Amino acid sequence: MKVLCVAEKNSISKSVSHTLGGGRVTTRNSSITFVKNYDFTFEFSNWGRCDVTMTCVAGHITGVDFPSDYRWGRCDPGALYHAPLQVQANGTNAQKIADNIKKEARNANYLMIWTDCDREGEYIGWEIVQEAAKGNRNFTVDTAFRAQFAHLERNHVLHAAHNPVRLDKNAIDAVRTRMEIDLITGSSFTRFLTGFMKNAIHYLKDGDIISYGGCQFPTLGFVVDRYKRTKRFVPEDFWHIDISIKKIGAGHSKKTDLVWERGRLFDKLAVLCLYQNCVNKDNDRARVQSLQTKPTSNWAPLPLTTVELQKDCSRFFRMSAKDALDAAEKLYQSGFVSYPRTETDSFPAAMDLKHFIQKQTPSDAWGQYANDLINVPGKFRQPRGGRHDDKAHPPIHPVAFTANLSNPTQAKVYEYIVRRFLACCSHDATGSQTTLKVKWGTESFFTSGLMVKELNYLEVYTYRHWSSSNREIPAVEPGEEVKISKAGIGSGKTAPPPKLTETELIALMDRNGIGTDATIAEHIEKIIARNYITKSKERGTTVLNPTSLGYGLVEGFSQIGFDSISLTKPFLRKKLEDKLKMICDGSATKPQVCQEILDMYREAFALANQNKRLILQCCEDAERNA
């Protein structure tokens, strides 16, 4: 018997082949350099010993598109809402990959899909079945087997090979629904906007595109939203009572500044009254309410996800999300780190983490730490686990050591991935927090100091700082009277919200379900390329601002006042995502969801058509006010 296995990418195909083939694997090249065909034998519990060929795709093979009658310029953009759709290969490479599957399927008895175990993976599995069926009519979605695996640990992979299931048709439908909705809505609005705006706005050049996308617009919306809050901000005056105390009878002991428990008030008269009350009641004496020392800790980080990697590289190294992901991708292809696109923030219990720590011991910089982690009893700690699991990839971790990365960006990202990994296998930092609370008149004041005891993970995770405060807290007893050495009323103004950073934007997109780990960086780059936002350095930090075009579009779309949806807010994408989940669990169908979502868009499209003048006006106003 012969089995054809197909994975989503070569790295999986290679790894699974070597696990199943027990080291006896022969490699054949295909017409695409990064797609190999691996031949070996394996004893399946269902089929006995079989000849196996394992190959791969490189993500999706096909995409949906409109037939030629509906290409740009050949029809009214509104006609796209009832256009037929066709499936076609994503270019010549995809066609070669498809042909390879067709050829390898010809004399196979069984087809086993080894794509990632997520929604897109189910759909890619369906695409693979379509290609295999062209070479072998026995293969259908109902006869294809599906290996279920979440990582590449040997026993887990063997279990997956022995216990295949079927492809999940609901998940396949859900992905197809997303594809069709994104294509129709994106293309209709993009053609519409580009069509009427390109001649009406003077700074647009021939070939400029005013695009709409279900992820692009909410991303732009976040940037505009923060910009508006910053612009509109009116500072407010506030006041607070400040006091300093001294232990009585301690000679030249230092004074200790305390913070008012109420923080600050926006009513000057009220603060004056409270202050006067205190002076009248207690004059220059206050009483210690409590002095407490509690153990505290600073938590080691969770295992690393893509979004965290991008946020941290942006924060620590001022790297763009795209540069960080590109560097991680290169490191992965070079075999230094694990797969860099993952949402999973806990390691599988069976994974041998010390094996990967061991690999880092040759390093001059962190080798000693890695060595201690393995050899000093009690140093290693099984990492805490987060609540995210994409069921497809483990957290990002180093798999091999290198000290020779000539590319500085890759070197930084590699070092970060290693330090983060060693840190999450370490104990939390510990310390103690002392808090002093004092009552003066009717008001309470406090201060606290930190004493760091053990750095633990912070020794290797040099990006985070946590140190003992040099504030001195006097040795006083509860109930003890202390002297007020200074008292007064301080004032200040509230500060505007800070400009949006890329780190914050990534976090907003992640929290609101805009894009995925692999695409968040692309959406940001896309709206920069479209001239909707700019990235600029202000006082040492990189911040994001809308252009007048981006601002005008968001303003125009929000002034149109769509009934049920806002195209510049994240809720519509969230709604689509919820509906896709319903398709997956069987509580909705593809036709229902397409109809419901596309009806909303059709309505929005009609309204936008009636309000071209308004959109242009908003863009002009934005330019004038810039």
Next chain:
DNA sequence: GCAAGGTC
């Protein structure tokens, strides 16, 4: 020429 999602 348009989207978003995979991956190289």
